[in-house]
Amino acid sequence: MTIAPSDTSVQDEDDNGRPVGLPAFAARPIAIVAAVLAALLTALSGRYGFHRDELYFMVAGDRPDWGYVDQPPLTPLLARASTALFGDTPMGLRVVATLLGVLSVVVVALVARELGGGRRAQLIAACCAAGSGIFLGLAHMVATATFDMLVWLLISWLVLRLLRTGDGRWYLAIGAAIGVGMENKQLVALLVLALMFSLLVAGPRQVLRTWWLAAGAAVALALALPNLWWGAAHGWPQLTVAAGISDREGGENRLMFALLLIVQLSPLFVPIWVAGLVRLWRDPAIRWARSFAVSVPLLVVVVLVFGGKAYYVLPMLIVAMAAGAEPVARWAKAGRRGWILTSAIVVAALVNAVVALPVLPPKALTVVTALNAAPSEQLGWPGFVSSVAETWRRIPAEQRAGAVIFAQNYGEAGAIARYGPDHGLPPAYSGHMNYSAWGPPPDSANGPVVLVYARENRRLPRMFTDCRPGARIDNGYGVESELQQNVILLCSGASGPWSRLWPILRHY
Structure with missing residues (x-):
């Protein structure tokens, strides 16, 4: 598939903050995708039972603190809130996971739009995200990575808006997203470092020369401070836990890394996120977003070297997939190949649903356990x-x-x-x-x-x-x-x- 330069003009916002030159947001199609996803997740949320991690989060949520030895406090608090509002059942607990998944789909569409994607591209990006294996698995159950997915996507979207408009005030929203994300999983700091390094390498560097950056950093620090204070007072146990996981599982994580990057989204989606990476690097219409073409492979290399899990960086591949949605939409339209694209998304979504969600009878789970052990743990x-x-x-x-x-x-x-x-x-x-x-x-x-x-x-x-x-x-x-x-x-x-x-x- 040849990627042509984008013909979409992406300009600054006007004095009233309205986007000028950005395509219209595909509100109705995205709402339909979100509603279908929510209905599917809700229908299946109580089919098996709690996951072992969810059982732990529920206990931790009943003992609220500013931190735990293995995580910040947000996921246990979300688990407690969801069961308090919707019932102490798998279905009640997972309402919060479903909501986070739906919000993540909307943000993916916004990322595609920010990069000049029209209604068709936004719909492609949303469908690919909603149909990916990692997305379905995380939106089905409460996990630290469930909220992490939304935070990484949200930060990426806000940074893209900053880069496109040059308006330093976006640093305040970015700082808020980072601070809240740090209260869920401190891995978000790795994303921040990668984005900052990529901006220094690929630009535009002028967005770093503003006092709004310091203001945004102050917001992030203020929101993250309770857990950071707790960690310092307790000897940073989360670092000890992370080091232990790397020692035990690092070799296996490295061995399976490349395969899981492909499988946990879908092999059928590889051309889309590869097209997105190429477009981010080469398309002059979005040259201001070129730093993302650096940050994605940089994060992949860093996580691989340190023996982290492949799903840590999958939100950034979804960002690349959103970037690739526009050239893929043009490719499908130019050759009347829409049926090929639609078939690929449908097949990927169906396969991923079987692997990631409690679709099969429990006795048949042996078929998918090698690819995804989460259902068997329920x-x-x-x-x-x-x-x-x-x-x-x-x-x-x-x-x-x-x-x-x-x-x-x-x-x-x-x-x-x-x-x-x-x-x-x-x-x-x-x-x-x-x-x-x-x-x-x-x-x-x-x-x-x-x-x-x-x-x-x-x-x-x-x-x-x-x-x-x-x-x-x-x-x-x-x-x-x-x-x-x-x-x-x-x-x-x-x-x-x-x-x-x-x-x-x-x-x-």
């Missing part, structure tokens, strides 16, 4: 807690006051917090992530221990005495998952006081 939680309760009931009633439930992973501990009260279970303790900061059991809790741990962990059971098998864990569908690999033991007690064991039991 199965079997009520049954798991029933197994824990069955084991708990083996403890003599007179000993239960001093008994403890200890789970290796925050997901299992979160499931017990959610479903345990229905079985008369006490909250579980765990040394995983911020559960470790919520403290050990009191040393006076020296009774039996119901231990839940991953079968491969041979070290953990040695910290408990006289352990024997508890009830069996089975999600009931024969689908492999982290939960399915767990074991329940009933032990007579811990091998020492909890306060002494806790530093050993803590892990990120």
Whole structure:
């Protein structure tokens, strides 16, 4: 596909702030795409169950703080707000994820428009984004990356407006987006650094020579300060967590990086985002946006080198895809090849929906688990807690006051917090992530221990005495998952006081 220079004139705004020369916003088509996406996500939001991360976020949201060892406070607070407003169910929790996904689709269309894309290009960009695997997966469930997707896209759109208009006042909005984003995931700082470096390399550098930049930075700092203050007071544990993840998973992340960049959007969308990168670099009509052609590959290289996950940079590939929507629209129209483009988007969306959403019967999930393990992690939680309760009931009633439930992973501990009260279970303790900061059991809790741990962990059971098998864990569908690999033991007690064991039991 040959990319011709754009024939769309993109000019500054007039004195009243109205865009001059920008194409009209395709409000009705984008609203239809957003509505279809919202309807699909809502219809499927309660089909399986909570994801292990969601169970953890719900517990964290019930213990609000300015930070947690593995994340800033925003996602847990959003989880708490969503369940408080819409119900303590998977469907109620995921209302916030659906709203974030819908807003992200609108911002993608705005990015395409900012780069001179007409109504057709805006619709193509919105459909490609809504039909991409990563978009569907993140909009289906509550995750830190769900809000991160919206923030990265929003910052990119605001920066494009700054570059197009040269109006430094946009720095205030950019700073606000960055500050709020930092309260969700500090990875947004990497985006900021990449954009600043790219502006220095590719220009236009004059947008950096204004006091509005300092004003925007002050806004960002003010909004991010609570979590930064918390992090400094607690020894920056989020950096420790990030380093641990890189050490454990960095090699696999690097090995799978290129493949996941392609698969998590769709192989059929590769020509569109490649066309976008070429257009950002070569099209004289949007030369002011050339820095994005530098920042996207720069972020890819940095994340790859440091062993980060491929989905960290996918929002920027979606920006490139939005840039490519205009030349792709012209290509499809010039040769009457619209049916090819439409077919590609429909096929990609259908395949991605099967992989990313709870479309298949649970027993058929083995087909997609290799590509996306998230659906399998939404199965079997009520049954798991029933197994824990069955084991708990083996403890003599007179000993239960001093008994403890200890789970290796925050997901299992979160499931017990959610479903345990229905079985008369006490909250579980765990040394995983911020559960470790919520403290050990009191040393006076020296009774039996119901231990839940991953079968491969041979070290953990040695910290408990006289352990024997508890009830069996089975999600009931024969689908492999982290939960399915767990074991329940009933032990007579811990091998020492909890306060002494806790530093050993803590892990990120």
